[in-house]
Amino acid sequence: MKVIQFVKQNTELVASALALALFIGVALLGEAFTPYTIKDKPGEPLQAPSDEFPLGTDHVGRCNLTVLIHGAKISLRIGICSGVITVLLLGVPIGFLSGYLGGRVDEALMLFTDLFMSIPRIPFIIVIAGLLSPSTLNTIIVIGITTWPSVARMIRSETFRIKKSGYVDASVGFGAGELHLFIWHFLPTLTPLLFSSLLMVTGSAIMTEAGLAFLGIGDPTTHSWGMSIRLLINRPTSYMTKAWMWRLLPQILAISGLLLALASLGNSIEKISGVSRSGKYE
Amino acid sequence: MSKVLEICDLEFTYSGNSKTTIHDINLCLEEGKSLGITGESGSGKTTLGLQLLQLAKGTANGVIQFHGRDILGLSQDELRELRWSKISMCFQNSLEALNPVYSVRDQVAEPIISHDLMTPEEAAERAEELLSRFGVTRFNAYPHELSDGQRQLVLLAMSLACDPELIIVDEPTSNLDPLTRKRIVETLSEIRGGKSLIVISHDLDTIAHLCDNTAVLYAGTILEYGDTEKIISDPRHPYTFALLKSYPVMTTSKNLLDIRGSYDPTRDYIGCVYCDRCTQTVSVCSKIEPKLAPISDDHLIRCHLGGLETLIAGKRLSKTFKIKNGSVEALRDVSIRVREGEVLGIVGETGSGKTTLAKILSGIIKPDEGEVIFKDVILSESMKNNRRETCSQLQYISQDAKASINPRLTVLEAVKEPLIIQNKNGIEEKVYSALSEAGLSTSTAFTLKRVSELSGGELKRLCLARVLTLNPKMIIADEPTSDLDASLQARYVLHLLEIQKNRGLGLIIITHNIALARKICDRIAVFKDGIKVEEGNSNQVISNPLMDYTKMLVEAAPKLI
Numbered sequence: 096m097k098v099i100q101f102v103k104q105n106t107e108l109v110a111s112a113l114a115l116a117l118f119i120g121v122a123l124l125g126e127a128f129t130p131y132t133i134k135d136k137p138g139e140p141l142q143a144p145s146d147e148f149p150l151g152t153d154h155v156g157r158c159n160l161t162v163l164i165h166g167a168k169i170s171l172r173i174g175i176c177s178g179v180i181t182v183l184l185l186g187v188p189i190g191f192l193s194g195y196l197g198g199r200v201d202e203a204l205m206l207f208t209d210l211f212m213s214i215p216r217i218p219f220i221i222v223i224a225g226l227l228s229p230s231t232l233n234t235i236i237v238i239g240i241t242t243w244p245s246v247a248r249m250i251r252s253e254t255f256r257i258k259k260s261g262y263v264d265a266s267v268g269f270g271a272g273e274l275h276l277f278i279w280h281f282l283p284t285l286t287p288l289l290f291s292s293l294l295m296v297t298g299s300a301i302m303t304e305a306g307l308a309f310l311g312i313g314d315p316t317t318h319s320w321g322m323s324i325r326l327l328i329n330r331p332t333s334y335m336t337k338a339w340m341w342r343l344l345p346q347i348l349a350i351s352g353l354l355l356a357l358a359s360l361g362n363s364i365e366k367i368s369g370v371s372r373s374g375k376y377e
Numbered sequence: 378m379s380k381v382l383e384i385c386d387l388e389f390t391y392s393g394n395s396k397t398t399i400h401d402i403n404l405c406l407e408e409g410k411s412l413g414i415t416g417e418s419g420s421g422k423t424t425l426g427l428q429l430l431q432l433a434k435g436t437a438n439g440v441i442q443f444h445g446r447d448i449l450g451l452s453q454d455e456l457r458e459l460r461w462s463k464i465s466m467c468f469q470n471s472l473e474a475l476n477p478v479y480s481v482r483d484q485v486a487e488p489i490i491s492h493d494l495m496t497p498e499e500a501a502e503r504a505e506e507l508l509s510r511f512g513v514t515r516f517n518a519y520p521h522e523l524s525d526g527q528r529q530l531v532l533l534a535m536s537l538a539c540d541p542e543l544i545i546v547d548e549p550t551s552n553l554d555p556l557t558r559k560r561i562v563e564t565l566s567e568i569r570g571g572k573s574l575i576v577i578s579h580d581l582d583t584i585a586h587l588c589d590n591t592a593v594l595y596a597g598t599i600l601e602y603g604d605t606e607k608i609i610s611d612p613r614h615p616y617t618f619a620l621l622k623s624y625p626v627m628t629t630s631k632n633l634l635d636i637r638g639s640y641d642p643t644r645d646y647i648g649c650v651y652c653d654r655c656t657q658t659v660s661v662c663s664k665i666e667p668k669l670a671p672i673s674d675d676h677l678i679r680c681h682l683g684g685l686e687t688l689i690a691g692k693r694l695s696k697t698f699k700i701k702n703g704s705v706e707a708l709r710d711v712s713i714r715v716r717e718g719e720v721l722g723i724v725g726e727t728g729s730g731k732t733t734l735a736k737i738l739s740g741i742i743k744p745d746e747g748e749v750i751f752k753d754v755i756l757s758e759s760m761k762n763n764r765r766e767t768c769s770q771l772q773y774i775s776q777d778a779k780a781s782i783n784p785r786l787t788v789l790e791a792v793k794e795p796l797i798i799q800n801k802n803g804i805e806e807k808v809y810s811a812l813s814e815a816g817l818s819t820s821t822a823f824t825l826k827r828v829s830e831l832s833g834g835e836l837k838r839l840c841l842a843r844v845l846t847l848n849p850k851m852i853i854a855d856e857p858t859s860d861l862d863a864s865l866q867a868r869y870v871l872h873l874l875e876i877q878k879n880r881g882l883g884l885i886i887i888t889h890n891i892a893l894a895r896k897i898c899d900r901i902a903v904f905k906d907g908i909k910v911e912e913g914n915s916n917q918v919i920s921n922p923l924m925d926y927t928k929m930l931v932e933a934a935p936k937l938i
Contacts, residue, residue, distance in 0.1 A: 260780060260783075261775055261777055261779075261780030261781035261782075262780065262781055262782050262783040264741070264775070264781065265775065265781040265782065265840075265843070266794065266798065268739070268741065268768060268772065268773055269768055269769070269772075269794065269795040269798045269799065269843075269847065270764055270765040270766075270767075270768030270769060270798050270799055271798045272798075275797070275798055279783070279794065280783055283785055284785065369784075369785065369829075
């Protein structure tokens, strides 16, 4: 009964979490259930969907469904890795230290953050991606270092707000040490924020990767969703046929569905925990 | 001056009793002086009075010297000789003390005749003279024909009949209306002339008017002895302090407070007799009985801790805040002191430095000059060396209750937090007792509520409950009742005072509500622009303000009519 009640009260959370789990499950296990791998070219190029190839084949004769499932793995890997670098390795530590320590440390770290923030993101990504040889790792790094400043800023302002709050003063008045303050007051407020930013950044990284791949700066040897879209669009003849329906649409729907799941999961975490990225408790 | 009476180590046990009724009594009365003996009912006052005349039946040890002659060693004949002529006693219960079948004149004359001092005619004349001096003119009246007050006057006249050197008056004014009481007190002080006087009374007003020195008796022993005026204006023993707080007088506006607990006469006290009602008890109190020891010239108290402790003292505190264009002097040269069980109100308008003072006293901010002494240690040092313990003893309740509790916590967690910080045992129990002490529900439905769901009044009391869990000795409450409605405010304040009575904690209440301060504070300090402009007894400050600023504050206070 409790489960039903929980689902009823948190439909958005449950639905988005299930959707995300589905995407991750497919990415992790999907390839094991398809008869082909990404390297196989079992069919004739550009076939329409059939019993053997539910989404047809591409221009070199690969199974489109296999390509889609493989793309999920690549895109999610890039998204999650960028998210982890951005949020856990850079944004949160820098933001927390800056907000908690304050003073000179805060000034120095925020100057550093502002510096990164002032860089125009897309041109910078293009330049960096162009300079470095295109590879998945480089894409992750590029996305990571351009996204963390906003996370750091948000975590800093939240940390600062907690540090200056009356309840931290009260705890200090009760004799609390830093460990207590961290466990009782900082962690519970910052954790949901950390998760929601992780989800937000993951989504935006997947989107950015797709954009980069589309622009042709991605790693051409991988088959992320963005790269698949690019491959199709680079063959203008595809538009003449109905091939976009099984070659383009599934990738676009997959990207949209994943982003939607990530965004609504992030939102519902914020809503339930009562923390919002605008820094107010509701 | 020669000593009329000297009592050394007097101990007395009623026959058939195993426990001493009075013990360790050391008193001295000089010629022409008066001594008051006060205390709650059952403290042994009357027994002591009776014992001075050897009228109580039992065994006594020690020495009672009257003009150098030990009364305890006297035979019945010698005692009879002594009574009335040298030492007379005016008894407590006026109807029983007088013989119903003799007229009042005959009764007053009786001791004169029985001591062969005068002929019956002369004695009757003397009796009439004495009675008329006390304002009783119906010489032939029988005791039942007179009022309570008149009978008391007759008894007083009787005690003066043989022109004794020492008069012992037992409860001369109890059960009397204030006008009669006033007359008796005035007549007595006028008529006694140069005679030595011992007044036994629980009525502090009578003692204050009649006695030079006062001994405060509790459980058969003296807890405080000294100059009456000093004892009343500046009591040093916790018992005397509590006794004075429970005595209604026109000069305090504060609510009356009884003394917690009660004295159990059947119990054998090993340590201090007052230890389980005292609020500042330490472990030694229940083990060793303290000696009556001087704390200043002619002022003795029986307390291991040297009497009421000064909990917190701020000495010449100054604080200036830097702002954008210059600086603001928030506090200038302020000294303040709060003792055990005392409530100090700090009033003043917004921006007068009240909160700055509170924060300095609670160690949240450091003063630029001066220092804060908390329990005999400099606060900044005890904060450095023993922060956790100091924090649990000294608590500050912020004005903004809503901000001072993490809204994400449940009520239960919020109350637990201080205990977890302090690493205390028996958390659950303490949490629930603090909740009920602060007047909050202890039901699961309430304790599992989130703090963000509580009302303003509940939040205020939750803050109080959090503070109470640590059992602090000193609470500094900043605007404790702001944004509470009148009924909640009354409830909160009564709770606070009740807790103070039970725990004896020192309280500093910071408020702009002078009407409230008047009801709950022993003393009020008025602040303006960071300077303490006035400090004194709360009623005195309000009814007779010295400074114009205080007058303005009083005038601005709510009056309704």
